[in-house]
Amino acid sequence: MTLMRATGLAKSFGGLRAIDGVDLAFEAGKVHSIIGPNGAGKTTLINMLSGIYAPDTGTITFDGEDITGRPVHRFAAAGIGRTFQNLQVFFNMTALENVMTGRHLREPVSLASALLRTRGLRDAETACRDKAHELLRRVGLAGADHVAADSMPYGALKRLEIARALAAEPRLLLLDEPAAGLNATEAREIDALIRKLADAGTTIVLVEHNMALVMEVSDHVFVLDRGRKLAEGTPAEVSSNPHVIEAYLGSEEPEAAHA
Incomplete structure (x- = not known):
């Protein structure tokens, strides 16, 4: 069953076309990863999928219901959870x-x-x-x-943020760089946790630079490049795609502010 579907999503910031006509579908109970070189538009995309940004064009449906343009708390109430690359923990x-x-x-x-x-x-x-x-x-x-x-x-703070997101009982959980800044042991712990959550029925959408983690844990991988979907498929299919290899090897520029 397709739990979330995005069709024709586009988002611009001034003259920058951060996302340009992206179509995605997330199957319930699976781990889906969104990857791409620096500046590909990954964070802009996940911000639209969680309601932080409204798309300029395109639609987002969740469990068959159109939720495009709704405020972020309505996304959360519908069953969409989110963590952030930069920790959003209450330190007090x-x-x-x-x-x-x-x-x-x-x-x-x-x-x-x-x-x-x-x-x-x-x-x-x-x-x-x-x-x-x-x-x-x-x-x-x-x-x-x-x-x-x-x-x-x-x-531990990375796992704490995941626990807080799970407290709202999301059916779909968006994880933005959960392994960023972690050592190899901590990354393996996140890997095991993601797989455990998916096995328990939570649909996972993972934005991640750690390719070892992506290839180990994902059922399906989407590749973005310059705001467009470059490829999708199983981890094995994506990792051997010559267009994907070229996009990664050819991108040395820092990530854009809205990417």
């Missing part, structure tokens, strides 16, 4: 509190119950805390509940 909170902030989307509380501190509110807070505890264990951070985020190592 504990690990548990960070994950709990992502859970409130699924456990709404009325103003009246918050003011009156009702039994329902207390039960909801307990359930939120229990779920956050379980998610920390799920991403390999068991025992870190009360650890301050600002004292956690970088690799």
Whole structure:
């Protein structure tokens, strides 16, 4: 089943055509990777798929429903989660509190119950805390509940951000460079976590420069170059595609500001 489909997506910034007529489809329960040389438009594309940017043209459907141009919180409510290349962690909170902030989307509380501190509110807070505890264990951070985020190592913070994204129970999870800055051991841990999430039914869309990780974990790979889809297929098909090889070897320029 196709969970998300993007058709004819385009986005410009001034005179720069960052994305130019891209078509993508993500199958439920699979790991899909978006790769490309520096400046290919990967971050612009994932920003559109998560609702941060509205496309200039084109459509995005999720579970058969057109969600093009909706505000970002509507994307989240529909079941689309997101992590960022640059950590978006609350450093003045504990690990548990960070994950709990992502859970409130699924456990709404009325103003009246918050003011009156009702039994329902207390039960909801307990359930939120229990779920956050379980998610920390799920991403390999068991025992870190009360650890301050600002004292956690970088690799743990990457997994913490994934746990917080999972707290909203996304059906599709967009991971932007989850292995960036990690050593080989930490990257393997992220690899195993991504595969575990997919095996449990979460559809993964991965934007990543770590080709070893991409080729190990992906079911399907999309290649962007200069804002257009250059190729797609299995990891083996993409890695042997001469156009893909040429695009990577021929790109030494730094990534554009909106890429």
